[in-house]
Each structure stands twice: as C-alpha cells, then as structure tokens.
Amino acid sequence: MERAVARIDFDAVAANCARLKAELGEAELCAVVKADGYGHGADGCAEAALAGGATRLAVATAVEAAQIGRRFQHIPLLTMGALTEAEVDVTLSAGSELTVWREDFRRLVAARARAQGRPARIHVKHDSGMGRLGNPDPEGVVELARACAADPDLELAGVWTHFATADEPESGYFDEQLGRFETVAATVRSEFPEVTVHAANSAAVFLDSRSHFDMARCGVAIYGLDPFQGDPVDRGLRPALSLRSYVADVKHFRVGASAGYGQRWAAAIETWVGVIPLGYGDGIRRGLTNNAEVLVRGHRRPLVGTVSMDNVTIDLGPETQVRPGDEVVLIGVQGEEEIRAEELAARLGTINYEITCGISARVPRRPA
Numbered sequence: 001m002e003r004a005v006a007r008i009d010f011d012a013v014a015a016n017c018a019r020l021k022a023e024l025g026e027a028e029l030c031a032v033v034k035a036d037g038y039g040h041g042a043d044g045c046a047e048a049a050l051a052g053g054a055t056r057l058a059v060a061t062a063v064e065a066a067q068i069g070r071r072f073q074h075i076p077l078l079t080m081g082a083l084t085e086a087e088v089d090v091t092l093s094a095g096s097e098l099t100v101w102r103e104d105f106r107r108l109v110a111a112r113a114r115a116q117g118r119p120a121r122i123h124v125k126h127d128s129g130m131g132r133l134g135n136p137d138p139e140g141v142v143e144l145a146r147a148c149a150a151d152p153d154l155e156l157a158g159v160w161t162h163f164a165t166a167d168e169p170e171s172g173y174f175d176e177q178l179g180r181f182e183t184v185a186a187t188v189r190s191e192f193p194e195v196t197v198h199a200a201n202s203a204a205v206f207l208d209s210r211s212h213f214d215m216a217r218c219g220v221a222i223y224g225l226d227p228f229q230g231d232p233v234d235r236g237l238r239p240a241l242s243l244r245s246y247v248a249d250v251k252h253f254r255v256g257a258s259a260g261y262g263q264r265w266a267a268a269i270e271t272w273v274g275v276i277p278l279g280y281g282d283g284i285r286r287g288l289t290n291n292a293e294v295l296v297r298g299h300r301r302p303l304v305g306t307v308s309m310d311n312v313t314i315d316l317g318p319e320t321q322v323r324p325g326d327e328v329v330l331i332g333v334q335g336e337e338e339i340r341a342e343e344l345a346a347r348l349g350t351i352n353y354e355i356t357c358g359i360s361a362r363v364p365r366r367p368a
C-alpha cells in the first residue's frame with residue numbers, strides 16, 4: 001500500500017512500439033520521451049521503447065537531452081526544441097543532434113561545435129504550416145541544408161516538419177502541409193540522398209502512410225494513449241500507466257453533511273464517504289470536483305466534494321464493504337472496470353497528454 005503511486009507497464013510500452021513499427025515497415029521509429037516520458041518516467045520508457053523496436057530517441061529540451069544522452073550513449077538522440085546559447089552547449093555535450101531553422105542559429109551551433117571539437121549533427125526544420133518553430137520558406141530550408149552540408153563543423157543529418165492536424169482525420173490541412181513538405185524533402189533528398197526525412201507524429205502514423213518517410217517521431221502512442229482521444233485498444237495499443245492510492249478513512253455522513261472546501265457537495269441521503277489521500281498536489285486536477293469516478297473493490301464510485309491539494313473524497317453509498325486500506329484506482333484497471341486517461345481528459349475538456357504529463361513529481365513511478 002502506498003499513498004499514491006504511478007505503476008508503469010514497460011511491457012506495454014515495448015508492445016506499443018512493436019505495434020507502431022508494424023505500421024511503419026521500413027521507416028525507423030523514434031521514441032519521444034520528452035516531459036519525463038509524458039509523465040511515465042523517461043529512462044524506463046526509453047529502454048522499453050528500444051526493446052520494442054525504436055531505434056532513436058527524441059526530447060524537447062537540453063536538460064532532457066543531458067539525462068537521456070548520458071544513459072543511452074549509443075542511441076541517436078534528437079533535441080527538437082528551441083535552445084538558448086547555453087543550452088546549445090549542454091545539448092552538444094550530451095551527444096544529441098539539434099534542430100536548426102535560421103542561419104544565425106546555424107552559425108552559433110557551428111561555432112559551439114568547433115569549440116567542443118566535434119561536428120554537430122543537424123536536422124533542418126521546415127514550418128510547413130504548424131506556425132511555430134521551423135523555417136516557413138521552402139527555398140530557405142534547402143539553403144540551410146546546403147549550408148550545413150558545406151560546413152566542416154556540421155553534419156546534415158535530417159530535414160523535417162511537424163503536423164498541426166494529424167489527429168483530425170477529416171482535415172484537408174494535413175494534406176496541404178504534407179504536399180508542401182514533400183516538395184522540400186524531394187529537393188533535399190536529390191542533393192543529399194543519405195539525409196533522414198521525417199514528419200509523422202503518432203496520429204500521422206495511423207492516418208496516412210505517405211507521412212512515414214524515413215522515420216516517425218512517436219510519443220503519445222508508445223504510452224498506449226490514443227492520439228485521436230478515442231479507445232487506444234481499438235488501435236492495438238495498451239495503456240501503460242495506472243495511478244493508484246488507497247482509502248485512508250471511511251466515515252458515516254448524515255443527510256446534509258458536507259465534504260471538502262466550500263461545501264461543494266453535501267449528502268442527500270445518509271451515506272458513507274471514503275477519504276483518499278491524494279489531490280491536485282499529485283496532479284488530480286481541481287476541475288474534477290464532483291466530476292470524476294474512481295475504482296474501489298472493482299466498482300466505480302463518484303468523486304464528491306472539492307479536490308484539495310492532498311485529499312479527495314468519494315461517495316461509497318449507504319451500504320458499503322469498503323474499509324480503510326482498500327486500494328483505489330484513479331487511472332487503470334481494477335477487477336472488470338477500467339478508467340482511462342482519455343475519460344479524465346474528456347471530463348476536463350483537455351487531451352490525454354495533459355493528464356499523464358500532469359501527474360506531479362510527488363507521485364513515485366514504479367514498474368507495474
């Protein structure tokens with residue numbers, strides 16, 4: 001029994017990678033383990049992903065690159081995000097490949113690579129329509145690729161883009177972005193045949209095989225979360241994370257007795273209330289107040305009253321077998337019942353990504 005724990009099924013992560021790899025065929029799978037593996041623990045998930053068929057890793061930040069690069073020195077690692085000058089040094093020291101989309105930044109990376117005595121491997125990014133990082137000018141992308149290839153302090157490793165609407169199957173915008181990127185990729189490939197061309201995230205892998213190119217960068221699906229906010233099992237994915245706690249107390253409530261800050265719930269009939277010792281300090285969002293269910297003794301029970309930092313309360317009903325010490329599942333399977341991250345996301349008007357990323361550092365991650 002633990003106050004709060006996230007159990008991670010690493011076999012599920014490996015199986016999800018094998019599932020994606022089957023979809024990808026020849027194209028490589030790059031496992032995205034940013035944000036501590038979407039809240040699942042980056043190191044353990046990276047290892048499981050590699051066992052499942054991923055051959056590369058990607059992160060967003062320099063600090064993440066330092067952590068992953070130290071642990072997986074032999075595996076190609078890409079840092080996808082923007083970097084400050086100091087972060088360029090950290091990223092290069094970690095042995096990571098970097099993203100470039102501006103000439104001034106390309107020069108900076110070349111200078112820092114020269115100072116470190118080892119050429120930097122560069123992925124030139126095209127903004128084909130996300131409207132965020134990347135060079136929006138196709139000719140500019142090609143020029144940057146040439147400049148990287150010609151610079152003795154750099155190696156041209158990749159050319160890439162990122163989709164804004166791959167999770168919206170009816171979106172014509174996806175096709176527009178793909179079309180723009182195909183043109184850029186073809187030009188770069190004709191001059192530099194060994195360059196790695198990549199575009200797809202998890203959703204794109206399932207949506208359209210034309211997006212696979214040489215490699216896909218998959219995050220959410222490797223954790224068994226559905227990129228389309230539907231049922232991951234329908235896509236052959238296995239949710240890897242469960243979030244567990246226990247019943248710290250069970251108390252009798254008379255009609256009208258209230259639970260939690262602001263008296264946002266009161267017993268309409270005589271009932272029993274269970275107190276679970278975790279809250280928004282652990283990532284159980286306050287927006288779930290009177291708006292979620294948990295599993296105890298294999299049954300769904302409603303969360304009642306305000307979610308506080310360290311406690312939530314659940315209504316156990318007028319007759320209950322539940323006792324202090326019983327296990328509580330907030331995400332995951334218990335008996336015949338299951339609560340998915342997608343269910344909590346729908347209740348909060350957000351996406352599954354934010355649910356697992358939001359589980360705080362106060363919750364230990366342990367193997368299932």
Ligand SMILES: *Cc1c(COP(=O)(O)O)cnc(C)c1O
Pocket residue numbers: 032034080162200201202203217218219220221227
């Ligand atoms: C996070 C991220 C990914 C992974 O996306 P998923 O939808 O989780 O598969 C891929 N590419 C970039 C640039 C990212 O930032």
